[in-house]
Amino acid sequence: MSADEFEIIERYFARQAMSREDVLLGIGDDAAVLQVPADSDLVLCMDTLVAGIHFPQHTSARAIGHKALAVNLSDLAAMGAAPVWATLSITLPENDAAWLAEFASGFFALAKQYGVQLVGGDTTRGPLSVTVQAHGFVPQGMALQRDSAQPGDRIYVTGSLGDAGLALLMQGEAALQERLDYPQPRVEAGQALRGLASAAIDISDGLLADLGHILEAGGQGATIRVDELPRSPTFMAALERAGEDRTSWSHALPLSAGDDYELCFTVPESRCVAAEKELQHLGVPVTAIGIIEPEPGIRCVRADGAVYRPQAAGYRHFSEDSHD
């Protein structure tokens, strides 16, 4: 690491307020030295965001700082873990002080919200990309996994789906853009679901894709009631203004669009009341959208029982229209 890289880290990253007792040695040595409580398992995940691929090139530095941490906290939430530390590697085309200050403001605002301390990092020259590793604690043996859903378990999602996907298609909708740029990881909800959910995953690639991972891991299938997918009033109003076919797109986007960072989880029938109550207590909206079944595959049905076929082609068509 060169002298000016040390300086960058000093100026924007080392001077944070957070100072956790389990951090014996933070930024500034060859490595960090940390303590994991004896009754906890350590949970960790790593995600890289590349400009032009994971976020549009024009995304603000503050939003990138927020999102780089948020997507990792979302992975920890899906494991039921409480976040504690993060490391951060930034590759930047040039030493841009204003960009770094903005990036840091987004990163540390979210870190502070969840008591996460930055314990290491690296800054290098190159095309813009950001890698964050997040670390969390979970009581021993209590981590939520993907592979333990059972036939008969109800399938739930938190919050609403499709907002971030619609923001990518319709520019100028501020509330949707906020959802895309500043996803709020479901940190408290994930922890509340320990011992209640049978499986959990965060929705980063779209409900069908991510629920698909739960089903593949457990060797099951599912039926999804598409009319019950939660959509925000903002989402419905934006579709209306755009004059789009609400019935069609209001199903396609919540099923297929990513970037919402809600949780999708399964709960055995006997624990559904308890799980709903826990999330209600936290003020986290939750919706039952379907059921796990032994037969592989995802079957989408309308309220009248008719089969709904997710149309990937239709989604692309919509995307082309809205960019005209």
Place this chain on the structure above:
Amino acid sequence: MSADEFEIIERYFARQAMSREDVLLGIGDDAAVLQVPADSDLVLCMDTLVAGIHFPQHTSARAIGHKALAVNLSDLAAMGAAPVWATLSITLPENDAAWLAEFASGFFALAKQYGVQLVGGDTTRGPLSVTVQAHGFVPQGMALQRDSAQPGDRIYVTGSLGDAGLALLMQGEAALQERLDYPQPRVEAGQALRGLASAAIDISDGLLADLGHILEAGGQGATIRVDELPRSPTFMAALERAGEDRTSWSHALPLSAGDDYELCFTVPESRCVAAEKELQHLGVPVTAIGIIEPEPGIRCVRADGAVYRPQAAGYRHFSEDSHD
């Protein structure tokens, strides 16, 4: 993560032989779940290598795989930590199966050597760069740090210095090139120095720069005996063949060139015999090169007592000559 990214990870990274008992859940969920022994501190570090900056563009994929892990294991060694797990984020311009297979062979050969299990990762599209985070254990409170050297402590380095730097300047010297492409982290030496060394750092940026970090952290200075800097027979022979002024360059490169990944450490007089014996037992060459002093700054002296002035300009000149 898209379907083909999952496939890449499956094919090259998930099928490794290593299966540590402290890994409760490895690759394939939202995050890994891991156990840290109650009597250990967790040590972690993260380094990013960017093509064209941290390694020449023509570097083989196998060497990049080795080096991306090696530089992190070297940081753990400088803390006295035993490596246990790694995470890996690769950004690649395209899905190149042959490149990934070569990269994986270099990465996993080194991982296997030290019992390191890959527990998470991410593959994304973009300009070539690799981020690795390494995790290690150290007995509670025993991590080696930078800031605890004391005046009177002897300064040591492991192995030999300047080989990797000379490889960058003189192409076609196979033994030097091996040193640059496949640095061997001093993992066993670092652990052997716990309780013996007062401070330690790995030499990635050059002896003067990295010893400088120890001195700044402790508020001290040092005298270095430049004629005693360890140089390999390969290094001396290559200089001779090139017809360079041996006396001058054989000092400048070991002082200033990076990428050797040897350890620089300090030992109180009372523990020097024990430290030398420990490393001798491991077969790790070690050389006393100077002493910590209260007065800030690094003073380089020749065997006859004359002051030696490291010439950054001279180093650049040499570089230009050899590229003619």
